[in-house]
Every structure is written in structure tokens, then in C-alpha cells.
Amino acid sequence: xxxxxxxxxxxxxxxxxxxxxxxxxxxxxxxxxxxxxxxxxxxxxxxxxxxxxxxxxxxxxxxxxxxxxxxxxxxxxxxxxxxxxxxxxxxxxxxxxxxxxxxxxxxxxxxxxxxxxxxxxxxxxxxxxxxxxxxxxxxxxxxxxxxxxxxxxxxxxxxxxxxxxxxxxxxxxxxxxxxxxxxxxxxxxxxxxxxxxxxxxxxxxxxxxxxxxxxxxxxxxxxxxxxxxxxxxxxxxxxxxxxxxxxxxxxxxxxxxxxxxxxxxxxxxxxxxxxxxxxxxxxxxxxxxxxxxxxxxxxxxxxxxxxxxxxxxxxxxxxxxxxxxxxxxxxxxxxxxxxxxxxxxxxxxxxxxxxxxxxxxxxxxxxxxxxxxxxxxxxxxx
Numbered sequence: 001x002x003x004x005x006x007x008x009x010x011x012x013x014x015x016x017x018x019x020x021x022x023x024x025x026x027x028x029x030x031x032x033x034x035x036x037x038x039x040x041x042x043x044x045x046x047x048x049x050x051x052x053x054x055x056x057x058x059x060x061x062x063x064x065x066x067x068x069x070x071x072x073x074x075x076x077x078x079x080x081x082x083x084x085x086x087x088x089x090x091x092x093x094x095x096x097x098x099x100x101x102x103x104x105x106x107x108x109x110x111x112x113x114x115x116x117x118x119x120x121x122x123x124x125x126x127x128x129x130x131x132x133x134x135x136x137x138x139x140x141x142x143x144x145x146x147x148x149x150x151x152x153x154x155x156x157x158x159x160x161x162x163x164x165x166x167x168x169x170x171x172x173x174x175x176x177x178x179x180x181x182x183x184x185x186x187x188x189x190x191x192x193x194x195x196x197x198x199x200x201x202x203x204x205x206x207x208x209x210x211x212x213x214x215x216x217x218x219x220x221x222x223x224x225x226x227x228x229x230x231x232x233x234x235x236x237x238x239x240x241x242x243x244x245x246x247x248x249x250x251x252x253x254x255x256x257x258x259x260x261x262x263x264x265x266x267x268x269x270x271x272x273x274x275x276x277x278x279x280x281x282x283x284x285x286x287x288x289x290x291x292x293x294x295x296x297x298x299x300x301x302x303x304x305x306x307x308x309x310x311x312x313x314x315x316x317x318x319x320x321x322x323x324x325x326x327x328x329x330x331x332x333x334x335x336x337x338x339x340x341x342x343x344x345x346x347x348x349x350x351x352x353x354x355x356x357x358x359x360x361x362x363x364x365x366x367x368x369x370x371x372x373x374x375x376x377x378x379x380x381x382x
Contacts, residue, residue: 005282008038009046012346013069014267015292016046019275023284032342039063044281046274049075050342058086067277069270071095071130071261074181074212087281091273093130095266097353097376099210100134102260103176104375105327106208106234107142108318109254114232118314119143124172126165126192127179127211128153131261135176141374142317143367147172152187165192166200174206181212191217198224206232210260213238218245225251236260242341249338256330257344263325265353268292296350298324307362316368320359320377325351 005024009016010031020026029038031050039045039061047053047068054077066076066088073090081088111118123139125132128150139146147163154162168175179189193207193216207230209216218239224230233252238244241258249255272291279286304323308316333344354376361369361381372379 005043005284006041007044007046007278008034008042010034010048010051010069013046013048013271013274014264015271016275019290020278020284020286023286024278024282036061044278046278047075051075053077053081053088055080058084065089065278065281067091067274069094069267069274071270072180072212074183089273089277091270094269094273095261095263096130096134098261098263098266098351099131099178100138100375101263101321101325101351101353102210102236102256102327103135103208104138104142104317104321105325106254107138107174108314108321109327110206110232110234111314112318113253116314117312121145121173122147122171123174123176124149124163124168126150126168126175126177127189128162129178129180131210132178135178138375141371143371165197169197169200169205170202172205173203174208176208177211177215179211179215181214189215191215191220193217193220195220195223198229201229204229204231206230206234208234210234210236213241218248222248222251244338244341246338249335254327254331255334256327257334257341259330259345259348262345262348263351263353264295268295295352298350298352298356302352302356303358303360305360305362308365308368309363313365313368313371316364317371320357320372324354324357 007020007024008027011028012031031048034051036057039057042061042063044065045063047066049070049072052075053066063086066081066086068076068090071090071092071094076088078088107118119142122145124147125136126149128136128148136146136148147168148161149165149168150162182189191214198220225233234254235252236256237258268291275290300323304320306316306319358378358380359372361379364381369379
């Protein structure tokens with residue numbers, strides 16, 4: 001009998017432990033602590049963003065396949081892997097609905113705090129892949145005016161429907177980033193929002209970043225906030241995380257520890273992609289299209305009762321969406337203990353996405369019903 005296939009995995013990937021263990025030799029380590037030594041006899045690596053998969057880690061290893069339970073691949077040196085014949089697979093779109101939920105919670109929290117009517121505002125979505133597309137759908141459901149910027153898509157599909165970054169800056173009240181981290185090349189996004197970017201602001205703009213921290217240059221952002229160019233800032237991602245800039249932490253309105261995509265549904269989707277790619281690649285004898293049989297339930301109620309009478313659209317939607325994801329609890333944990341950034345990610349509470357929730361509405365107007373239906377809630381009216 002030949003030796004068992006050996007797989008090294010990040011020990012924080014949910015639902016993974018026990019799934020493959022009878023079929024292969026599984027070894028689990030903290031993602032940031034996976035070493036060259038761990039991978040010497042490994043056939044595959046299951047990872048997240050904290051394991052930097054480059055020549056330094058992979059040279060002289062026997063790794064044939066890397067699967068990452070994330071949409072991003074900036075932690076994988078793709079050119080190196082391709083040159084060495086190492087197959088890599090990511091999980092595009094796995095947490096797009098989770099980020100949509102996070103952005104919904106953030107927008108409505110900012111709207112309540114600042115007494116804004118979102119339907120009277122223009123949002124610029126920078127990066128319109130799986131995540132940006134879901135955020136654009138959310139914004140349209142909120143009856144916002146939506147501008148889209150995505151140069152790679154504009155080049156391949158034509159300019160129709162897309163605008164330049166300068167047009168986003170000129171016309172938007174809110175700018176939200178959903179781009180991959182490209183450190184160089186024609187579509188470089190490293191420090192996409194730098195001093196020159198913020199200098200072009202002709203009016204105040206709310207900023208959200210749930211993509212990658214280095215997409216926004218930290219000092220430029222701090223200066224723009226101090227200069228009152230940005231009335232509200234929402235950051236889920238940070239340069240040099242988990243060692244985040246404490247001065248910036250004090251300046252932003254909503255600060256969270258890179259958890260926008262951390263719904264249980266998003267995590268399950270990412271893990272499922274990894275497991276199914278492993279099964280297919282190594283021809284393992286187990287079920288096709290694996291997915292967790294049971295999903296944890298959130299601490300709060302999943303049946304919501306809301307009386308719409310006398311409330312604004314923002315107040316109604318905030319009440320409902322806040323019941324599925326209270327973003328200010330995430331914010332408060334990070335503000336109280338920024339040094340436990342990684343622990344907060346590892347111990348993140350169970351968050352489930354909109355389709356799990358049933359909403360019983362009393363006295364709703366039709367536009368509220370339409371918005372909630374578009375977001376995937378189960379609705380009942382009385």
C-alpha cells in the first residue's frame with residue numbers, strides 16, 4: 001500500500017477538521033506559522049490569507065496543489081506556482097453575500113448616525129467582481145444611484161456601464177472599494193487611494209474599504225479625514241494588519257478586524273471549494289460537492305417582527321439588518337482591544353446571511369417589501 005497523501009492546513013478553517021482525516025494524513029497549524037519544514041513532504045496546502053505562499057515557503061517542498069478558502073490570491077505567488085507546476089485554486093465569490101451584508105449594515109449605520117437618505121445619494125463601486133457586483137445590487141435595492149468602476153472589465157466588455165475613477169470621485173457621495181490587491185502592472189491597486197486621489201475631492205465623501213488594506217494609503221487617508229474631506233469612514237481592512245495604525249483607528253467611524261466576509265455561510269462556501277478541489281485533484285473516494293451538513297445558528301432570533309409605522313426607510317432597514325449583523329459590536333470589540341485583532345477574527349461570533357431570516361412586517365410600504373425581497377429575506381405581512 002502506498003503512503004497516504006499528506007495535506008497541511010490552516011487550523012482556523014471552519015468545518016474542515018474531520019472531513020478528510022480518514023482518507024489522508026492531515027496536519028493542522030496556525031496559518032501564519034506554517035513553515036517550509038511543515039511542507040517538506042506535503043502534497044497539498046489548504047490555506048487562508050495569513051500563509052504567504054511564495055518561493056521561500058514552497059521551494060523544495062512536494063506541494064502539488066494549494067487551495068485557499070478565500071476569494072483573494074494576493075497571498076499566493078501565482079507566477080512562482082505556475083513556473084513550478086503547482087496548481088492553485090481560490091474560492092471566487094464564496095463570501096460575496098457576507099460582504100454585501102456587512103456593507104448594508106455599515107451604510108445603514110452611517111445613514112442613521114448622520115440622518116442621511118440613501119435613496120438621494122450616489123455610490124461609486126470601485127471593483128465590480130463577485131463582491132462589488134453584490135454591493136451594486138444592494139445599492140440599487142436601496143434605490144441609490146450607482147456608478148461602477150472596473151478597468152479590466154471595461155476593457156474586456158466595453159465601456160458601457162462603467163465610468164473612470166475620476167468620474168467616481170467627481171460624482172459620488174460614497175466610495176466603496178472591492179478590488180484585488182495588485183502591487184504592480186496596468187491594473188495596480190496598491191495605494192489606489194493616495195494623496196493625489198483625495199486631493200481631487202470637490203466635496204465630502206464617505207469611504208468604505210472591505211477589499212485589502214494597502215488599497216488605501218494610511219497617511220493619505222488620515223490627512224483627508226483631518227481635513228474634513230471624509231465625514232465618515234468604514235474600514236474592515238488595514239495596512240500592515242494585524243498591527244493596525246492606532247491613530248487611524250481613532251479617526252474612523254466604523255472599524256472592524258477584517259471580518260466583512262466572515263459569515264458562517266461565506267466560511268462554509270470557502271471551505272467547500274477547498275475540500276472539493278482536493279477530492280477532485282487526488283481522486284479521493286468521498287461524496288461529490290461536499291458541503292457542511294449542519295450550520296451553526298446565530299445567538300439572536302431568526303424570526304423578526306417589525307412595525308414600520310412612523311419610521312423612515314433607513315430606520316426600518318437598519319432595525320432588520322442590524323438584527324442579522326450588529327456591526328457596532330464588531331467595532332467596539334476592536335476599539336476596546338486592537339491588540340487582539342487576530343483573536344477576534346479566530347473567535348468571530350456566528351453570523352448568518354439574510355436568507356436565513358424571516359421578517360414579519362406590520363404596515364410596510366411597498367418599497368420596503370421590494371428592498372427586503374431583493375436582499376433575500378423571507379417576508380410575511382400583517
